[in-house]
Amino acid sequence: MNHFEYGPEGLACEGVPLARIAAEVGTPVYVYSRATLERHFTVFRDALVGAGIVDPLVAYAVKANSNVAVLKVLGELGAGADTVSEGEVRRALAAGIPGERIVFSGVGKKRGEIAFALRAGVAEINVESEPELNLIAEVAAELGVKAKVAFRVNPDVAAGGHAKIATGKSENKFGVSFAEAARLYANASNHAHLEPIGVACHIGSQITDLTPMRAAFAKMRGLVEQLLGEGLHVERLDLGGGLGVPYFDMPEPPSPAEFAVMVAEAIQDLPVKLAFEPGRVIAANAGVLVSEVIHVHERPEGKRFLVIDAAMNDLIRPAMYDAFHDIRPVIPRTGETTYDVVGPICETGDTFTRERLLPPLAAGELVAFMSAGAYGAAMASEYNTRPLVPEVLVDGDRFAVIRARPSYEEMLARDVTPEWV
Numbered sequence: 001m002n003h004f005e006y007g008p009e010g011l012a013c014e015g016v017p018l019a020r021i022a023a024e025v026g027t028p029v030y031v032y033s034r035a036t037l038e039r040h041f042t043v044f045r046d047a048l049v050g051a052g053i054v055d056p057l058v059a060y061a062v063k064a065n066s067n068v069a070v071l072k073v074l075g076e077l078g079a080g081a082d083t084v085s086e087g088e089v090r091r092a093l094a095a096g097i098p099g100e101r102i103v104f105s106g107v108g109k110k111r112g113e114i115a116f117a118l119r120a121g122v123a124e125i126n127v128e129s130e131p132e133l134n135l136i137a138e139v140a141a142e143l144g145v146k147a148k149v150a151f152r153v154n155p156d157v158a159a160g161g162h163a164k165i166a167t168g169k170s171e172n173k174f175g176v177s178f179a180e181a182a183r184l185y186a187n188a189s190n191h192a193h194l195e196p197i198g199v200a201c202h203i204g205s206q207i208t209d210l211t212p213m214r215a216a217f218a219k220m221r222g223l224v225e226q227l228l229g230e231g232l233h234v235e236r237l238d239l240g241g242g243l244g245v246p247y248f249d250m251p252e253p254p255s256p257a258e259f260a261v262m263v264a265e266a267i268q269d270l271p272v273k274l275a276f277e278p279g280r281v282i283a284a285n286a287g288v289l290v291s292e293v294i295h296v297h298e299r300p301e302g303k304r305f306l307v308i309d310a311a312m313n314d315l316i317r318p319a320m321y322d323a324f325h326d327i328r329p330v331i332p333r334t335g336e337t338t339y340d341v342v343g344p345i346c347e348t349g350d351t352f353t354r355e356r357l358l359p360p361l362a363a364g365e366l367v368a369f370m371s372a373g374a375y376g377a378a379m380a381s382e383y384n385t386r387p388l389v390p391e392v393l394v395d396g397d398r399f400a401v402i403r404a405r406p407s408y409e410e411m412l413a414r415d416v417t418p419e420w421v
């Protein structure tokens with residue numbers, strides 16, 4: 001459930017019509033619903049607790065939507081943060097999420113990033129390879145601390161909606177094998193500056209079938225039992241993120257409740273705490289991208305282009321993953337016409353959808369891309385020197401700009417022309 005509904009002034013986010021935000025902030029603009037973010041987080045956590053999982057660490061995947069105001073909303077509910085860069089760790093800390101609820105993942109953490117995370121006292125650094133373990137040990141020794149590490153295991157399970165977001169097969173760059181994990185865990189346990197606390201996995205994103213997750217989690221359970229059997233200390237099993245969301249034209253993905261029951265069954269009464277790294281399921285349907293129609297361009301042979309002021313730099317998912325986003329007119333219209341919806345960027349890839357049936361629209365009208373709260377603004381760029389798209393947070397009948405659109409002066413001021421040109 002989300003809080004984007006049609007009201008007397010057209011499509012609204014909670015109590016605020018999107019048209020009002022567009023008029024005040026301009027377009028394109030991302031709009032997020034605080035109530036939806038809170039609801040999604042609470043439903044996810046309560047589902048786990050309801051399935052008998054005691055005190056889970058729900059570390060929201062910051063990469064999905066990293067705005068500090070969004071992180072603050074979730075952090076206040078008790079969310080932790082799954083991070084993949086120093087920048088994301090800094091965002092989580094800036095939002096008031098304490099280090100002990102921050103997980104630091106990623107295959108290529110640099111020395112400085114590891115040092116920063118250790119100083120911040122993160123809950124665990126998820127180790128993705130042996131050279132990385134050695135680097136973490138080195139940095140921890142330099143700082144005179146003991147690094148809490150968890151080993152990210154690649155369970156060699158195929159999952160995920162698109163090849164570019166599947167991560168759990170052994171040919172993917174993520175994590176160590178089960179055999180390596182057991183060996184590295186035992187070695188690390190004897191290291192003065194390492195404290196292995198658990199194991200982790202994440203097999204992909206936009207997963208709409210629980211079968212691969214169940215298979216991966218059963219393998220992870222086996223690994224924890226093996227490590228415990230060897231007398232090693234294991235306190236946490238991190239099961240990653242990946243639960244899919246409905247993008248309108250697809251079968252309903254499993255609910256958080258179904259997911260939680262599957263987890264409880266797969267893990268049974270393993271004597272460790274569980275951690276989760278959900279991103280999309282929290283943020284996707286809590287946000288929309290609002291854009292204005294610039295022109296309707298009709299070719300004589302019948303092709304009809306809806307040229308809008310949002311582009312692939314603002315929402316890259318359709319261009320990158322052929323992702324489907326529902327597109328709704330902000331002011332309801334009747335009738336149906338076929339459009340290719342395109343942005344102003346000078347690439348054919350800047351096409352949001354082809355041959356989509358939409359109500360007839362005219363220049364100046366607004367459309368909303370639904371389910372754009374995750375991997376939308378977070379993946380935006382300034383390609384074609386288009387100002388980075390702003391973000392707005394709605395709370396009931398009020399709204400606030402939580403990232404302003406930069407001015408052209410600010411954008412150009414970042415470039416420096418050397419004297420010698």
Ligand code: LLP
Pocket residue numbers: 061064082105165167202204205206240241242243277278279280281317321374375
């Ligand atoms: N944990 C790790 C280690 C991850 O790599 C990811 C996502 C997550 C958690 C969160 O997964 P989620 O619950 O959001 O599925 N840009 C793509 C999605 C990339 C996901 C990358 N990793 C998209 O727009 O579909």
